[in-house]
Amino acid sequence: MTAGAILWLALLVVLLGLLVVLARRISVLIARTRDLERVQRSVESIDRRLAATSDPLVAHLDEVRRHSGDPHALAQDLGPALAILEELAAETAALRVPAVLAGQEAVMIHETERAVRAAELVVHGLDALLTSRGHRDLEAHTSLKRGALNLRHAREAFARAAAEVAALRPVDLAVRPGNRFRAPIRTAQTATTVPSALFEAGDRDPDGPSEPRM
Numbered sequence: 001m002t003a004g005a006i007l008w009l010a011l012l013v014v015l016l017g018l019l020v021v022l023a024r025r026i027s028v029l030i031a032r033t034r035d036l037e038r039v040q041r042s043v044e045s046i047d048r049r050l051a052a053t054s055d056p057l058v059a060h061l062d063e064v065r066r067h068s069g070d071p072h073a074l075a076q077d078l079g080p081a082l083a084i085l086e087e088l089a090a091e092t093a094a095l096r097v098p099a100v101l102a103g104q105e106a107v108m109i110h111e112t113e114r115a116v117r118a119a120e121l122v123v124h125g126l127d128a129l130l131t132s133r134g135h136r137d138l139e140a141h142t143s144l145k146r147g148a149l150n151l152r153h154a155r156e157a158f159a160r161a162a163a164e165v166a167a168l169r170p171v172d173l174a175v176r177p178g179n180r181f182r183a184p185i186r187t188a189q190t191a192t193t194v195p196s197a198l199f200e201a202g203d204r205d206p207d208g209p210s211e212p213r214m
Contacts, residue, residue, distance in 0.1 A: 033170040039097050040166055043108070046088050047162040053084045054115060054155045061122065061148040065141065075126050082119040089113050101168065104161040111158040118150035 060077065063069025089112035097105045125143025128136040 035096075036098065036168060036170055039095065039101075040168070042091075042095055043162050043165045046092055046108075046112070047159055049084065050088055050112065050115065050155060050158055053081050053088075054151045057081050057119070057122075058148050058151050058155075061144055061151070065144055065148065071126055071129055074122075075130065078119065078123060078126065082116070082123065085112070085116045085119050089116050097165075098168070100172065101165060104164050107161040108158055111154040111161070115151055115154040115158075118147045118154060121150070122147035 057077070060069055060074050064071050064074055089109075092108050092112045095105065095108075121143050125140045125147060128143065129140035132140065
């Protein structure tokens, strides 16, 4: 074999090696793109359903707190709304997201669970309002106010995290550390009782100052 033939053979081997490397990188990028798009679709769906559930509930709560709404109608709507929020919290906890989005993942899990706790707090407040015959009005209205605040804030915080997830590009997974996908985070199930510790610190009511943390 001549020197020229050996040179051409070596060049061919190098080119084939480069093609293999390029094909692998393209395959990895396609896989990352598909996984990222799956996560983004899931988060967008959860965000949309969280808004569709919490926004009308908060509006109805505000009406009841201002004595212009029907608490009995709210009580009827609350059961299905709570079931949806619990479903969204479980769905969020089961997501597999890129490790680079670990911060947003933690926020989304926390806020969907916070929305569930807020709805349970509303259940507690409505029960006090409808069954106490005026003897537990302060407790009832405090619970309703805190429930409305926490629902609103959970919805807003989840939306911000969802926007950050939507802004991520496949190339970000390649150039940023921790680009592998994480397993779902397991969280404890939400308690069925509603102690005063469920009140979130730092909430501010647009209608006026909030009560001290209970």
